[in-house]
Structure formats: C-alpha cells, structure tokens
Amino acid sequence: xxxxxxxxxxxxxxxxxxxxxxxxxxxxxxxxxxxxxxxxxxxxxxxxxxxxxxxxxxxxxxxxxxxxxxxxxxxxxxxxxxxxxxxxxxxxxxxxxxxxxxxxxxxxxxxxxxxxxxxxxxxxxxxxxxxxxxxxxxxxxxxxxxxxxxxxxxxxxxxxxxxxxxxxxxxxxxxxxxxxxxxxxxxxxxxxxxxxxxxxxxxxxxxxxxxxxxxxxxxxxxxxxxxxxxxxxxxxxxxxxxxxxxxxxxxxxxx
Amino acid sequence: xxxxxxxxxxxxxxxxxxxxxxxxxxxxxxxxxxxxxxxxxxxxxxxxxxxxxxxxxxxxxxxxxxxxxxxxxxxxxxxxxxxxxxxxxxxxxxxxxxxxxxxxxxxxxxxxxxxxxxxxxxxxxxxxxxxxxxxxxxxxxxxxxxxxxxxxxxxxxxxxxxxxxxxxxxxxxxxxxxxxxxxxxxxxxxxxxxxxxxxxxxxxxxxxxxxxxxxxxxxxxxxxxxxxxxxxxxxxxxxxxxxxxxxxxxxxxxxxxxxxxxxxxxxxxxxxxxxxxxxxxxxxxxxxxxxxxxxxxxxxxxxxxxxxxxxxxxxxxxxxxxxxxx
Numbered sequence: 001x002x003x004x005x006x007x008x009x010x011x012x013x014x015x016x017x018x019x020x021x022x023x024x025x026x027x028x029x030x031x032x033x034x035x036x037x038x039x040x041x042x043x044x045x046x047x048x049x050x051x052x053x054x055x056x057x058x059x060x061x062x063x064x065x066x067x068x069x070x071x072x073x074x075x076x077x078x079x080x081x082x083x084x085x086x087x088x089x090x091x092x093x094x095x096x097x098x099x100x101x102x103x104x105x106x107x108x109x110x111x112x113x114x115x116x117x118x119x120x121x122x123x124x125x126x127x128x129x130x131x132x133x134x135x136x137x138x139x140x141x142x143x144x145x146x147x148x149x150x151x152x153x154x155x156x157x158x159x160x161x162x163x164x165x166x167x168x169x170x171x172x173x174x175x176x177x178x179x180x181x182x183x184x185x186x187x188x189x190x191x192x193x194x195x196x197x198x199x200x201x202x203x204x205x206x207x208x209x210x211x212x213x214x215x216x217x218x219x220x221x222x223x224x225x226x227x228x229x230x231x232x233x234x235x236x237x238x239x240x241x242x243x244x245x246x247x248x249x250x251x252x253x254x255x
Numbered sequence: 256x257x258x259x260x261x262x263x264x265x266x267x268x269x270x271x272x273x274x275x276x277x278x279x280x281x282x283x284x285x286x287x288x289x290x291x292x293x294x295x296x297x298x299x300x301x302x303x304x305x306x307x308x309x310x311x312x313x314x315x316x317x318x319x320x321x322x323x324x325x326x327x328x329x330x331x332x333x334x335x336x337x338x339x340x341x342x343x344x345x346x347x348x349x350x351x352x353x354x355x356x357x358x359x360x361x362x363x364x365x366x367x368x369x370x371x372x373x374x375x376x377x378x379x380x381x382x383x384x385x386x387x388x389x390x391x392x393x394x395x396x397x398x399x400x401x402x403x404x405x406x407x408x409x410x411x412x413x414x415x416x417x418x419x420x421x422x423x424x425x426x427x428x429x430x431x432x433x434x435x436x437x438x439x440x441x442x443x444x445x446x447x448x449x450x451x452x453x454x455x456x457x458x459x460x461x462x463x464x465x466x467x468x469x470x471x472x473x474x475x476x477x478x479x480x481x482x483x484x485x486x487x488x489x490x491x492x493x494x495x496x497x498x499x500x501x502x503x504x505x506x507x508x509x510x511x512x513x514x515x516x517x518x519x520x521x522x523x524x525x526x527x528x529x530x531x532x533x534x535x536x537x538x539x540x541x542x543x544x545x546x547x548x549x550x551x552x553x554x555x556x557x558x559x560x561x562x563x564x565x566x567x568x569x570x571x572x573x574x575x576x577x578x579x580x581x
Contacts, residue, residue: 053478077481084475092526105481
C-alpha cells in the first residue's frame with residue numbers, strides 16, 4: 001500500500017542557486033513531523049511544493065499514490081491544507097468569514113451549509129478563537145490572527161496538514177496549545193508536517209524530525225532517537241547540545 | 256440559510272429594488288414632460304422620454320454597475336484598496352483607441368460610432384499585451400498584471416497627450432470633451448449589446464465570488480483552499496476588462512464610481528464578495544445614473560458631467576468614511 005504522502009527526488013532552484021537537492025521521504029497518517037533547518041535551508045520551499053504551490057524542477061510528490069499534479073485543485077484541497085508564511089493582516093473579513101474560507105473546497109452552494117459552520121465552529125474552538133468569531137480580522141493581534149488562520153486550515157478537514165511556522169506571533173501558552181492541538185490532530189489520524197525553529201516544542205510534541213541542510217535531508221529520525229545521534233543539532237547551531245528532562249524526554253540546551 | 260446569509264440576501268434585494276426604482280423614476284426628474292403625454296406618444300414629451308432620458312438613465316445604470324463591479328473585482332483580485340477599473344490599463348487603451356478615431360475625424364466604422372470601435376480595439380490590444388507580459392511559467396500573477404497595467408496606462412496616456420498636442424484645435428476640443436466622460440443618450444441597439452455584455456460578464460464574475468474572497472487574502476492562501484488561481488485571475492482580468500471597455504466606449508472615462516462604491520458597500524454592508532459584488536454593481540448603477548440626473552437638472556439648461564457630480568458628492572463622503580474606518 002502506498003504512503004499517504006511520498007516525496008521522491010524533489011529538486012528546485014533558481015538560476016545559480018539550488019534550493020532543494022533530491023529530497024525524498026514518505027509519511028503516513030498519525031505522524032506529526034517537524035521540519036527544521038537554518039534559514040534558507042529550503043523548508044518553506046519544500047512545503048510549498050508539497051502543497052502544490054510550486055512545481056519542482058525534478059522529482060515528484062504523490063498523495064495517496066497519485067501524483068500531486070494529477071489532483072484537481074478542489075480535490076487536492078480536500079486532502080491537503082497549508083498555512084503559508086506571511087498571510088496579510090489587513091483583511092476586511094470577520095474571524096468567522098476567514099475560518100469558513102477553509103470550507104471552500106466543500107461548499108457547493110452560494111452560502112455555507114450548517115455542516116460547514118459546524119466544522120468551522122469546532123476548528124475555532126480547538127484554536128481558542130471562537131470567542132471573537134464576530135470581530136474584524138484586522139483588529140486582532142498577530143497571535144490571534146495566527147490562531148484564526150490555523151483554525152481555517154483545520155476547518156478544511158484534510159488528511160495532510162502543512163504548517164509553515166505555526167507558532168509565529170503566539171504567546172508561550174498559545175505556542176504550547178498550538179503544538180498540543182497539532183499532536184492531537186495527528187493522533188486522530190491526520191498527517192501533520194510543520195516547519196519550526198522551536199526545537200523543544202518540536203521534541204515535546206512531534207513524532208518525527210526531519211532536518212534540512214543546504215537543500216538536502218541531513219537527518220530524519222523518530223523523536224525518541226533525538227539523543228541517540230545528536231550530530232543533527234550541530235547542523236542548526238554550534239551553541240546547542242542535547243540533554244534529557246527528568247522524565248527522560250529529549251531536550252535542547254544552550255551551551 | 257443562516258441569519259448572516261439572509262442578511263446579505265436582504266441587502267442584495269434592497270439594492271435591486273433601488274436599481275429598479277432608479278430606472279423608473281430618474282427619467283422623470285427635472286420635470287418638463289408629462290406621464291399622460293408620454294403614454295399617448297405625444298410629441299415632444301414621448302421623444303424626450305424615450306430617445307433622451309430613458310436611454311440615458313439605462314446607460315448610467317449599466318455603465319455605473321459595470322464600473323463598480325469591476326472596481327470591487329480588481330480590489331479583491333489585486334489586494335489593492337486603491338484599485339479601480341482603470342488600474343490595469345484597459346481604460347487608457349480604450350481612451351487611446353477612441354482618441355485616435357477622433358483625431359482622424361472618423362465618424363462611423365462598421366455601422367457603429369467610430370469612437371466605440373476605437374475604444375474597444377484599444378482596450379482589446381492593451382488586454383492582450385498586459386496578459387501576455389504577465390504570463391510566466393504557467394501562471395498569471397496579480398502583481399505582474401498590476402505593474403504591466405500601470406506601465407501600459409502611462410504609455411497610452413503619453414500617446415493621448417501627444418496626439419492631443421499635434422491635432423487641429425477643433426479635434427483637440429472633441430478629444431478633451433470625450434476624455435471628460437459623460438452619460439449621453441445612445442441608441443437602444445448599443446444599449447442592448449452593452450446590456451448583454453454586462454449580463455454575461457457580471458454573471459461570470461459574481462458566481463465566482465467565493466474565489467475572490469480567497470484571493471483577497473493572498474494567492475498562496477487561495478491556492479491552498481482549492482481555488483484555481485490561473486483560471487480565476489484570467490477570468491477576472493478578462494471580464495473586468497470587457498466591462499470597463501464597454502462602459503468607457505459609451506461614456507468616456509468615468510472612474511470614480513469604481514473606487515467609491517465598493518469601499519462604501521464594503522464598509523457599510525459586507526466585505527464578503529457574495530454580497531459586496533452584486534450590491535456594488537446595483538448601487539453603482541444607481542449612483543452614476545443619479546449623478547447624471549443631478550448634473551442634468553441642477554444647472555439646466557447647462558449640464559454638469561456625471562463624473563464631476565460624483566466627484567463633488569462622493570469625494571468628501573469617501574474622505575469622511577476613510578477617516579472613520581482606518
């Protein structure tokens with residue numbers, strides 16, 4: 001049986017600059033994968049390619065055994081949601097209207113159905129933004145806006161969720177809540193793939209870590225093996241080292 | 256349907272009622288014709304009503320609707336609150352085409368007024384050039400459309416100035432008059448053709464309102480929710496250009512309606528394009544036809560161009576609204 005998501009020999013670049021170089025991995029439902037690496041390592045580009053926003057120069061991404069490019073846009077959106085980086089803040093819409101946009105691929109009528117609203121409410125509740133559903137999106141703080149955008153991705157009910165730095169702008173409590181929600185979605189059967197630089201949040205909540213370095217996969221391991229070969233941490237910064245919490249969980253310390 | 260949907264549909268019906276009332280009442284504004292004489296087809300009341308006022312009101316309603324809808328479309332598509340039907344260069348192309356026919360003193364082409372044919376040809380040429388310049392690696396980007404459109408706008412404006420400076424005084428006066436823009440009576444044949452164009456293009460645009468909502472957030476956001484970016488952008492650009500070119504061919508450049516109406520509807524009624532677009536279209540028509548009527552009667556027998564009335568009435572209101580909202 002084919003993997004839910006398979007990335008095979010994907011390469012991408014601009015003239016004179018290779019961003020991704022033969023990247024391959026596969027993943028299945030129930031996994032919460034964290035994609036990390038230094039700035040410019042190719043993380044967001046890889047996420048964009050998996051989301052179908054960019055065409056790779058070489059290689060292929062397949063979803064449920066079928067090439068990504070072969071999926072019609074709405075069919076693909078029913079299976080993959082993607083939170084891009086830097087979504088604009090000055091939107092005239094209410095919070096609820098933004099979250100309901102996640103139902104675009106499902107709604108077949110002029111206004112959303114009761115079912116669409118139920119999914120949107122559930123997503124807002126999960127991301128702790130139901131209380132300001134009627135507020136104008138542009139009046140929210142950066143962190144509140146981020147939670148609304150995450151709720152829209154969840155309302156899409158996909159089997160693969162891609163998040164580019166989901167905890168951006170969130171306060172510490174909301175960062176933890178965000179990663180707990182993503183872990184819960186993975187336990188419910190979704191495949192979550194998140195780009196992040198917060199290694200301890202990643203290690204505490206995810207099931208697998210992929211480290212990108214200069215466009216290649218430098219490490220790919222289950223989170224419980226993070227301390228087994230700590231060389232991966234050196235690719236991110238020479239000032240980090242691996243340790244364990246009293247509970248035995250892997251933990252990153254500053255030197 | 257939920258309460259928000261019902262609220263939006265209520266506004267659409269209310270706007271449609273205003274449109275209908277404007278079509279019925281505005282031709283009678285300013286007096287001097289009587290209902291009983293029009294019904295009896297008595298001269299000159301019948302001729303004034305049918306040949307002048309009714310066709311002029313209908314043109315104002317259709318052109319205002321087309322321009323206001325295109326304004327709301329381009330503002331969402333380009334994520335630019337200053338976008339108007341004129342942003343993407345089509346209006347300058349249409350004006351350039353019309354000015355060429357005026358400079359050559361052409362009266363009619365293919366059975367139509369030469370300025371209309373010139374305007375449509377100029378608009379089509381700019382549409383093709385901008386779309387061609389913006390198409391890259393299988394996609395049509397809003398940013399590339401915007402920048403190419405602004406460049407073509409400047410080039411066409413430069414040619415218009417050049418032509419206007421070298422032609423004979425009489426032709427220069429005609430060009431200046433055309434560039435001021437006005438709603439004048441036109442033949443019912445032209446109105447029918449324009450009405451069919453508006454009906455088809457606006458139906459295509461409005462039925463994709465949910466897609467425009469997504470594009471208003473961002474291209475990556477829209478694509479990730481399942482929108483066909485290339486199809487949406489091409490559809491929006493072509494339909495918006497056709498609506499703009501049709502309106503400009505018949506009225507000359509009257510652009511403010513495409514800026515003010517979508518902003519007012521967005522602020523006062525809804526930012527959701529499913530409500531915003533039909534309401535903008537209907538109320539834009541009412542506004543342009545009303546401004547034309549005011550311009551017709553306020554200094555009678557002299558006339559003030561509809562574009563000038565709209566700027567005088569709408570400009571201060573927009574400034575007040577912006578100050579309150581932002």
